[in-house]
Amino acid sequence: MSSQTTLSPLPRTLVVGASSGIGRCLARQLLARGCEVIAVARRGALLEDLRGSAGAARLHLRVCDTSSSEEVNALSNELRARGLPPELLILNAGIGRLEECSEISVRGHRAVFEVNYFGPLRWVESWLEPQVPRSFVAVSSLMAFFSSAGASAYGASKAALSSAFESLALSHATQGQRFVLVHPGPVDTAMLKSPRPLPFTWSPERAAERILDGIFAGRPQIDFCWPYTWVAKGFRLLPARARRALLARK
Numbered sequence: 045m046s047s048q049t050t051l052s053p054l055p056r057t058l059v060v061g062a063s064s065g066i067g068r069c070l071a072r073q074l075l076a077r078g079c080e081v082i083a084v085a086r087r088g089a090l091l092e093d094l095r096g097s098a099g100a101a102r103l104h105l106r107v108c109d110t111s112s113s114e115e116v117n118a119l120s121n122e123l124r125a126r127g128l129p130p131e132l133l134i135l136n137a138g139i140g141r142l143e144e145c146s147e148i149s150v151r152g153h154r155a156v157f158e159v160n161y162f163g164p165l166r167w168v169e170s171w172l173e174p175q176v177p178r179s180f181v182a183v184s185s186l187m188a189f190f191s192s193a194g195a196s197a198y199g200a201s202k203a204a205l206s207s208a209f210e211s212l213a214l215s216h217a218t219q220g221q222r223f224v225l226v227h228p229g230p231v232d233t234a235m236l237k238s239p240r241p242l243p244f245t246w247s248p249e250r251a252a253e254r255i256l257d258g259i260f261a262g263r264p265q266i267d268f269c270w271p272y273t274w275v276a277k278g279f280r281l282l283p284a285r286a287r288r289a290l291l292a293r294k
């Protein structure tokens with residue numbers, strides 16, 4: 045089955061991580077496009093701001109921690125019981141921070157994986173049903189393609205997420221299920237706490253628009269922002285010695 049045939053024009057959409065940044069813009073733009081939106085995050089007060097958006101009559105707000113299987117299952121059951129199953133799930137919640145040189149901690153890695161990797165997987169586990177066409181979109185990162193200093197947990201979690209979604213897309217290619225990968229470069233949100241302004245950084249509004257246009261065009265993978273897309277993939281092609289010389293923390 046082709047990936048274009050599985051999504052209706054106005055799918056009921058669940059956006060995880062909708063309280064700020066890219067997710068909030070995704071929720072706003074989906075409402076403006078006419079979709080019904082289930083906006084999910086932990087900070088309910090920030091979710092409430094979405095009530096001021098155009099089309100908010102089609103908005104459902106839910107507080108849920110994506111790192112908790114109990115909370116994800118409880119919300120999924122509630123949505124089923126209320127007749128609100130999503131057709132499109134945008135699994136956008138993520139955490140990450142720059143690690144100190146001396147820092148390596150299994151607990152820290154596990155905490156990042158609980159949100160960035162197991163988080164999306166929990167929603168897939170809850171909603172992957174045979175014969176039910178559904179689209180799962182994982183917001184990964186260009187850092188899935190290469191490692192930079194101070195990002196061992198974040199980069200690993202995004203590489204694992206991209207690898208898992210790539211495999212799921214292959215496994216479910218003929219069953220009406222769609223698995224879409226998004227690899228953003230730097231986007232101006234709370235997560236991008238860069239010590240100096242990065243050139244070619246996108247606004248979260250622009251990022252959300254690119255993601256939605258890609259999803260509705262049936263793209264299997266949506267990568268932005270140029271030139272980071274090329275640089276990230278190009279680094280992988282370099283010999284390890286050259287890559288390390290260029291990227292090592294000075």
Ligand SMILES: NC(=O)c1ccc[n+]([C@@H]2O[C@H](COP(=O)([O-])OP(=O)(O)OC[C@H]3O[C@@H](n4cnc5c(N)ncnc54)[C@H](OP(=O)(O)O)[C@@H]3O)[C@@H](O)[C@H]2O)c1
Pocket residue numbers: 060061062063064065066067084085086087088090108109110111136137138139140159183184185186227228229230231232233234235236248
């Ligand atoms: N900004 C960038 O440069 C960039 C680049 C590449 C990829 N990305 C990816 O883009 C996605 C969105 O990030 P952003 O840049 O928009 O950052 P952001 O503004 O910090 O947004 C992160 C969102 O994730 C939610 N979240 C975090 N932990 C959660 C949890 N345990 N349960 C439920 N929701 C949780 C947050 O909501 P609550 O805190 O209210 O729960 C928030 O809505 C992330 O996956 C990030 O890795 C960002």
